[in-house]
Amino acid sequence: MENQYKKMEALKYAFPKTVPVMAGYLVLGAAFGILMRVNGFGIFWALLWSVFVYAGSLQYLGITFFTAVVNPWYALFMSVMLNARHLFYGLSMVDQLKEAGRFRPYLIFSMTDETFSVLCSEEVPDHLSRYWVYFFIAALDQLYWIFGTLAGAIAGTVIRFDTAGMDFALTALFTVIFIDQWKSRKDHRAACIGVFCSVLCVILFGKDVFIVPAMVVIISVITIGYWRSKDKEERI
């Protein structure tokens, strides 16, 4: 009984924290569901992704994997590159989740950009069970995403207007992330390296195969930058 009470208290505390995420996830989840549907992929795939892939921008990108029926290794490579930022969310959450016990696997799995931004600034009051609060925040966020996806996938089956150009949502999403990142820091070298190396590789290798060479060039340029900054440090 007491455990039940503890859970309810944690849920009551967690819910308001997730409200800002709710609107975004319902809308972006629905847009994802609609896009899957209008590209010819059913509710099954959309839900499967929202439950087990659960990474917003990757799921949008995944639609292009499906329409082009890409090689799975290529899909893996692209997905890891796109998700690489999660490696670093993980790094900063290692300490915070040290004692999460049975909640740990799910909390690690469900650490999207939004859940991360809520959890990393969250200080749970002492009288509440900390990891139940974390769990409810993470699980509510994913539920919003799944509900959005389902609503969109259903709406996608009844849509009658011309959906040509709706795929541009992916470009719009990345443009917005690009601007957010640009505003968030003073050093724009990495962003410029990403754009310039990619454009260069499109010109050199053509639009169909540029992506792997572009990744190699980007990682090389960044690594050279690392060596040079390290040399400088050592000289000083």
Added chain:
Amino acid sequence: MKYNVISYALITLAMILATVLTRFLPFLFFPAGKKTPKYVIYLGNTLPYATIGLLVVYCLRGVSFTAHPYGLPEALSIAVIALLHIWKGNSLLSIGGGTALYMVLIQTFFK
């Protein structure tokens, strides 16, 4: 449309694997208390920014600047997204507004 279930299943597996890998690896390799290599921290500070630049280019890779409509719908929509986003800072508004504009442009003016 050719419905290639096995390919779709494999692509889905690859995407699940990518999410699981990128989210769990730090916890396996750099447990609490252990020092993270400098190079890894450096990559963490740079790679995500470069990757998004790459993905913007990836989305626009098919746009032709030498044939009609010369990339105009894309350029206009991205300009509007950028202005909206710098002005209001609301992701949903920027994405929704930009996508709607693009749809109108290619369905009417640049048909």
